[in-house]
Amino acid sequence: MQGRIHSLESFGTVDGPGVRYVVFMQGCPMRCKYCHNPDTWEVNAGTLMDADYIIEQYERNKGFYTDGGITVTGGEPLLQIDFITELFEKAKAKGIHTCIDSSGITFNPDSPEVMAKFDKLMPLTNLVMLDIKHIDDEHHLELTKQHNKNILAFAQYLSDKGVDTWIRHVVVPGITDDEEYLYKLGYFIGGLKTLRALDVLPYHDMGKVKYEKLGIDYPLKDTPPMDKTILLDKKKAIIDGIKARRAELEKA
Numbered sequence: 610m611q612g613r614i615h616s617l618e619s620f621g622t623v624d625g626p627g628v629r630y631v632v633f634m635q636g637c638p639m640r641c642k643y644c645h646n647p648d649t650w651e652v653n654a655g656t657l658m659d660a661d662y663i664i665e666q667y668e669r670n671k672g673f674y675t676d677g678g679i680t681v682t683g684g685e686p687l688l689q690i691d692f693i694t695e696l697f698e699k700a701k702a703k704g705i706h707t708c709i710d711s712s713g714i715t716f717n718p719d720s721p722e723v724m725a726k727f728d729k730l731m732p733l734t735n736l737v738m739l740d741i742k743h744i745d746d747e748h749h750l751e752l753t754k755q756h757n758k759n760i761l762a763f764a765q766y767l768s769d770k771g772v773d774t775w776i777r778h779v780v781v782p783g784i785t786d787d788e789e790y791l792y793k794l795g796y797f798i799g800g801l802k803t804l805r806a807l808d809v810l811p812y813h814d815m816g817k818v819k820y821e822k823l824g825i826d827y828p829l830k831d832t833p834p835m836d837k838t839i840l841l842d843k844k845k846a847i848i849d850g851i852k853a854r855r856a857e858l859e860k861a
């Protein structure tokens with residue numbers, strides 16, 4: 610099977626544990642205002658590649674990936690779930706660690722067909738890095754043009770299925786930095802049994818140039834980059850929420 614690939618990166622260091630071969634998949638149904646990869650949005654663009662080709666490319670440098678593996682990101686990699694499943698089947702046959710970096714937007718517990726695909730992929734997946742853009746649905750819709758219900762359901766599904774999960778959250782001044790919501794985010798993820806890490810990332814505007822090149826208006830042109838000195842306070846609000854939820858669960 611072929612997948613639509615935006616690009617490949619041989620030595621990724623921020624997309625999962627260790628040094629990783631990173632596959633940027635083409636296509637995304639979200640429209641996050643701070644997206645720094647708008648060139649991955651178009652579903653019918655990218656280059657068609659076989660799963661075998663990607664595994665071959667990985668194998669050429671496999672000595673570098675002893676603590677790493679393969680990460681699929683994007684775009685939204687799970688838009689091409691059949692391709693990812695084939696790629697991960699081939700990766701697992703070679704003992705390669707597999708990671709999905711996803712927004713979770715394609716998850717749909719109301720669709721047996723979609724669920725069958727997720728149920729097939731998860732046993733082949735070592736780690737999911739799940740971006741939760743906003744815990745409040747209305748704000749999530751405003752920020753990404755999509756609801757967060759299925760994304761939160763995906764997080765819970767990963768917990769129920771025992772799939773290791775890293776949660777990522779980008780803190781954007783005036784948009785996702787409200788500490789009450791950050792606490793609520795923490796409270797939600799504190800209930801996940803498979804939460805292994807939390808990445809709280811500062812918003813930056815380095816993607817702006819791509820918008821100019823694509824001739825798209827950059828929605829956050831008046832938003833300053835996140836002040837890293839207050840990022841720790843923002844992270845603390847999330848951690849306080851996690852602790853509160855865990856304390857409640859221990860008592861129950």
Ligand code: SF4
Nearest residue numbers: 637639641644684712
């Ligand atoms: S989910 Fe990721 S790729 Fe898609 S719009 Fe949001 S930030 Fe961009």
